[in-house]
Amino acid sequence: MAKKRMVQAINEAITEEMERDGSIIVLGEDVHISPVGDTRGLIERFGAARVRNTPISESVMSGMAVGAAATGSRVICHLFYGNFIYTGFDAIANQAAKLRYMLGGQVKLPILYMAMIGGGRSVAAQHSDSMHPMLMNLGGIKIVMPASPGDAKGLVKAALRDDNPVFLLQAAGRGGELGEVPDGDYTIPLGKAEEKRVGDDVTVVAIGSMVKPALKACDELAARGISVSLIDPRTVVPMDYDAILASVARTGRLVVVDEARKSCSAASEIAATVAERGFHLLKAPIGRVAVEDVAMPYSPVLEKAVIPDAARIVDAVLKIAVSRGVAQ
Amino acid sequence: MSPREITSEKLLQMYGRMFRIRQVEERLATVQAAGELPGPVHLYIGEEAIAVGVCAHLSDQDWICSTHRGHGHFLAKSDEIQKMVAEVYGRATGVCGGKGGSMHVADVSKGILGANGIVGGGIALAAGAALSAQTRGTRNVAVVFFGDGAANQGVLFEALNIAALWRLPLILVCENNGYSEFSPTASVTSGEIWNRATPFGVPGRPVDGNDVREVWAAAGEAIERARSGGGATLLEMRTYRLRGHVEAEKSFLSRSYRSDAEVEQRREREPLRLAMAALQGAGVTADAIAKVEEKERAAVRAAFEYAAESPWPAPGAAFEHMFA
Ligand SMILES: Cc1ncc(C[n+]2csc(CCOP(=O)(O)OP(=O)(O)O)c2C)c(N)n1
Ligand SMILES: [Mg+2]
Numbered sequence: 061m062a063k064k065r066m067v068q069a070i071n072e073a074i075t076e077e078m079e080r081d082g083s084i085i086v087l088g089e090d091v092h093i094s095p096v097g098d099t100r101g102l103i104e105r106f107g108a109a110r111v112r113n114t115p116i117s118e119s120v121m122s123g124m125a126v127g128a129a130a131t132g133s134r135v136i137c138h139l140f141y142g143n144f145i146y147t148g149f150d151a152i153a154n155q156a157a158k159l160r161y162m163l164g165g166q167v168k169l170p171i172l173y174m175a176m177i178g179g180g181r182s183v184a185a186q187h188s189d190s191m192h193p194m195l196m197n198l199g200g201i202k203i204v205m206p207a208s209p210g211d212a213k214g215l216v217k218a219a220l221r222d223d224n225p226v227f228l229l230q231a232a233g234r235g236g237e238l239g240e241v242p243d244g245d246y247t248i249p250l251g252k253a254e255e256k257r258v259g260d261d262v263t264v265v266a267i268g269s270m271v272k273p274a275l276k277a278c279d280e281l282a283a284r285g286i287s288v289s290l291i292d293p294r295t296v297v298p299m300d301y302d303a304i305l306a307s308v309a310r311t312g313r314l315v316v317v318d319e320a321r322k323s324c325s326a327a328s329e330i331a332a333t334v335a336e337r338g339f340h341l342l343k344a345p346i347g348r349v350a351v352e353d354v355a356m357p358y359s360p361v362l363e364k365a366v367i368p369d370a371a372r373i374v375d376a377v378l379k380i381a382v383s384r385g386v387a388q
Numbered sequence: 389m390s391p392r393e394i395t396s397e398k399l400l401q402m403y404g405r406m407f408r409i410r411q412v413e414e415r416l417a418t419v420q421a422a423g424e425l426p427g428p429v430h431l432y433i434g435e436e437a438i439a440v441g442v443c444a445h446l447s448d449q450d451w452i453c454s455t456h457r458g459h460g461h462f463l464a465k466s467d468e469i470q471k472m473v474a475e476v477y478g479r480a481t482g483v484c485g486g487k488g489g490s491m492h493v494a495d496v497s498k499g500i501l502g503a504n505g506i507v508g509g510g511i512a513l514a515a516g517a518a519l520s521a522q523t524r525g526t527r528n529v530a531v532v533f534f535g536d537g538a539a540n541q542g543v544l545f546e547a548l549n550i551a552a553l554w555r556l557p558l559i560l561v562c563e564n565n566g567y568s569e570f571s572p573t574a575s576v577t578s579g580e581i582w583n584r585a586t587p588f589g590v591p592g593r594p595v596d597g598n599d600v601r602e603v604w605a606a607a608g609e610a611i612e613r614a615r616s617g618g619g620a621t622l623l624e625m626r627t628y629r630l631r632g633h634v635e636a637e638k639s640f641l642s643r644s645y646r647s648d649a650e651v652e653q654r655r656e657r658e659p660l661r662l663a664m665a666a667l668q669g670a671g672v673t674a675d676a677i678a679k680v681e682e683k684e685r686a687a688v689r690a691a692f693e694y695a696a697e698s699p700w701p702a703p704g705a706a707f708e709h710m711f712a
Contacts, residue, residue, distance in 0.1 A: 093570045093645060100642055115540035115576040116507045116568060147506065147541070182427030182478065184489045186505030357706050358489030359478035360426045365703035 061242055067097035067235035069209035070228070073216035074099065074136065076245065078106055081134060084220065086111045087121050088138025088174075096176065097235055099138060118148030125171045126155040126225075134170040134220065141187050142177035142229060145195075156225040157200040168223040172216070176232035178269045178319045179356040179367055188232075188356035190320040192267070195227055196297055196329065202226040202250055203297045207271035209239035211294055214248030222250065231269035251298030255307065259287030262377050263307040263314045266292060267326050270317040270349075270368060277373035286381055296326050304330065305338045312343035315376045317368055322350035344380040349373055389608040391601035396670040402444055402600050403663045404680040406436040409460045410660055411688040412469065413631075416459070416476065420635045424696070426478045429490045432460035434598075434630030437659035438563055439464035441603025442531060445611045451499045451517035451530040453510030455563075456491045457629075458503025461533050466498040469691040479698035486701040487709065508541030510534060511560070515547045518558040518620075529557040529614040537568030539581045548588040548622070557614035559607065560585070560622040563597065565629040570637075570645040582624035590620050597625025598659045601666060628654040 064072070078084045086102060092113045094100040103111040114121050118139060125137040139145055145152065152173070160167050179188035195201050204219055204226060206212035212230070219226040256271065257278045266274035271292045278288045289307040293300055308314050314334055318327035327348040334346060349368045357363055413431045420429050432439070435457070443464035446452065454461035462472050468483055475482030476490045483495055494502030501517065504510045514532035521528040538544070539562050551558045562581050566573055585592030591610075596602040603625060610621035630651060632638070655661075667677060 089568075090570045093641060093643065095570065095637075095640055097640070097642075113571060113575065116537045117540045117542065119542050143506070147508075182489060184427070184487075184492055184505060186491065186509075352707060354707055354710050357487045358427060358475075358484075358492070359482075359486035359701050361478070361700040361703055362486060362706040365706040 061240045063238050064209050064241040065235065066209045066212055066230065066237050066239070069213040069241050070098045070216055070230070071100055073213045073220070075102065075105065077217055077220040078102065078110070081220070083132065084110070084134045084136060085128065086136045086138065087114050087125060089114055089116055089140055091138050096140070098174070118144050119150060122148030122173070123151030123155060125173070126151055126159060126169060129169045129171045130159065130167040136172045136174065139173055139175040141232070142175040142191050143186050143189050145173070145175055145191055152201070153198055157198040161200060169225050170223045171225045172219050172228060173225065174228045174230070177229045178231050179363055181233045182358055182360055182363065184358040185355035190269070190318070190351070192229055192296055193320045193325050193329070196326060197324070200225065201297060202295065204228045204250065204295050205268035206230070206294060207268055207292050209237070210241045211248060211254070213241050214246050215250065215294060217245070218247040218250055221247065226250070229268060234269065248294070250295045251300055253291050253293045253300035253303035255289060255303065256292050257288055257290035259289040260310055261286045261288065261313065262381055263289045263291060263304070263311045264317060264373065264377065265304055265314070265330055266290065266317040267296060267319070269319050273368065273370040274317055274373055276370035277377065280370060280374050281377055286377065288377065299330070301333055301337065304334060305341070308334055308338050308341050312341055313380050314342070315347040315349060315373065315380065317349045317373055319367060320350060321353050322348060323353050325350045347376040347380055349376045389605045389612070391599070391605045394601055394604060396667070396672050398444070399601070399663070399667055399670060400672055400676065400680060402440050402604065403660070403667055403677070404684055405440045405464060406600065406660055406663060407681055408469070408684040408688060409436045409439070409463045411684055412459060412463060412473065412691070415688060415692055417631065417635055419692070425476060427489050428634050429476065430457040430634050431631040432457050434654070434658050435563055435565055435627045436460055437600035437603050437663065438561065438597045438625045438627060439533065441600045442561055442607040444604055445608050446499065446529070446531065448497070448499050449526065449528045451501055451514065451521070451528070453501045453514040453517070453530070453532045454503045455510065455533055455535055455538070456503060456505055456507070457535070458491065458493055462493045462495065462500055462503065465500050466495040468495055469687055470694045471495070473691045474695040474698050477695040477698065478700070479695060480701040480705070481694070481698040485705060508534060508538040508543050511538070511541070511543050511547045515551055515556060515558055518551070518556040519554070521557055522554070527615045529559060529611055531559045531561055533561045533563060535568065536562060536564040536566070536573045536577055536581060539584065540568070540577060544584065548585055548590055548620070551620035552588040552590050555617060555619035558620040559610045559614055560620065561607070562622065562624045563627055564624055565627045567629060567633065567646070569633050570641065580624070582622055585622035590622055592622035592624065594624045594626055597627035598657050598662055600659060600663050630655060630658060
């Protein structure tokens with residue numbers, strides 16, 4: 061175990077997998093210089109044939125990833141900010157998500173699309189979306205949203221051994237966060253949640269960037285005598301509903317926290333599934349803490365009003381815990 | 389149109405506007421470094437002649453669409469220095485109420501559809517503005533400013549095709565500043581950008597984008613053609629970005645992508661210097677120039693004081709403006 065930064069963990073995972081598997085190639089804007097840091101050193105190590113600095117042409121990049129993957133390469137397509145998924149969206153939605161299905165299973169599409177999502181840095185609406193729900197709705201796409209460097213490394217390695225299109229969505233601006241990273245080669249299976257805090261009163265499911273404020277909320281709630289079972293799904297496709305339902309079976313209460321806009325968010329999907337499969341387990345209405353249906357504003361004052369924080373998570377938990385007599 | 393047709397009054401006026409933009413940008417660099425700005429800024433220093441030379445031909449009813457490097461375009465077409473700076477400061481008094489910030493400064497009342505955070509994002513918007521100007525039977529035009537990097541977005545080719553088919557009053561102004569973020573243009577861009585118009589039957593030409601007289605003349609001709617129903621033009625303005633892609637980039641880049649010597653060498657032909665020489669050549673006195681500079685300096689100083697003292701937006705404002 062050693063403490064490493066998020067970008068470093070992702071960088072290590074990519075480097076080790078490229079070392080292991082010569083079929084992996086990298087496409088992306090400025091990946092040779094890597095302003096984000098996650099592809100740093102790759103071009104020096106693996107050469108310009110495997111690490112391609114691309115023009116600003118997301119529509120051809122995302123589509124070339126599909127074509128190359130279908131014909132024998134394993135592709136990392138770095139899209140930088142999540143909002144540039146939109147400029148590359150046609151091939152993602154119309155090709156990557158369904159080509160294998162349409163062709164009756166004849167092709168495999170081993171692609172890792174990477175992007176940074178979410179707000180909090182005053183970069184305004186066109187650089188701050190959390191678009192995982194839109195990708196979840198496509199069907200044929202897996203989505204990895206790690207909240208710690210250790211998870212990131214294991215999940216990226218697993219994604220790079222998966223034969224399907226996978227999105228790695230990192231919380232933007234959080235690449236410098238430190239965490240323990242196990243030594244040696246390891247993978248974390250896609251679709252396996254982690255219970256970050258064990259508790260009996262309320263289940264909180266937090267997605268990606270929201271795990272950090274949720275951990276803070278757990279501490280504040282613990283001080284008030286409320287014990288939280290905090291679930292980090294780590295991948296939203298596949299979603300580990302068994303882990304979520306097992307926790308709700310103990311607590312009977314659920315709050316879901318997501319930085320996406322609330323309508324049709326991952327939080328909505330989790331709430332719907334728990335209501336469908338675990339209605340009998342619930343002792344209180346399900347709470348959702350998410351971004352209201354607005355674009356991300358620029359001014360820090362406005363961003364703060366929009367992005368869920370620990371205080372809002374605490375409020376949401378208290379609302380369903382207090383009203384049912386768990387807390388006083 | 390020929391650069392020789394510019395009167396010395398016009399030249400001085402354009403110099404004043406370029407000087408204003410430079411003042412705003414230099415101050416933004418200072419306050420950014422001092423941590424006074426909430427978000428990142430992409431400065432236009434070294435490229436001022438393009439926005440000013442083009443916008444000199446436009447009225448408030450003509451539209452422009454701009455880029456992430458959009459302060460200069462805004463200031464070339466709108467006099468609202470205070471509101472623009474306040475927007476970059478994220479204040480309630482900003483031209484977008486603090487919602488958009490540096491990458492979205494816009495003054496629709498002055499025909500500015502806004503800076504844009506999406507590379508190439510303005511191209512289709514401007515084509516739409518040109519379509520609207522045409523179908524409403526006006527003589528107005530739409531201009532899109534975009535970078536050499538943006539010239540690699542497929543939307544440019546789609547827009548050229550449709551603009552040619554429909555003879556849209558659209559002027560495509562590519563600002564080739566030598567870099568697409570941290571990549572030298574030649575490493576990511578094939579051929580000549582101006583020549584990308586040729587297969588569509590759209591006139592295209594390279595222009596010295598650092599010489600405001602050349603920009604003014606080339607833009608004047610293209611805009612006149614568009615107004616009179618002659619359709620679109622692609623102008624590739626050759627220029628150079630004197631600051632980083634984004635301020636403070638050295639703090640996160642692991643290595644440099646261009647040498648300081650290159651920047652210094654390119655500074656010799658920077659647009660304010662060239663315009664100053666032209667003014668002197670036209671016999672404009674040092675006194676007259678100094679007077680204009682002093683006026684601009686004072687206006688910019690006042691704008692920054694206004695912005696820094698302006699109130700933050702009320703948090704509730706975050707939930708307004710999603711729908712009309
Ligand atoms: C669709 C899209 N892709 C990528 C980016 C990230 N990005 C912002 S500016 C930039 C470089 C733009 O280069 P250019 O068009 O030459 O404009 P310049 O910055 O040189 O003015 C990139 C890649 C973006 N904002 N939008
Ligand atoms: Mg450029």
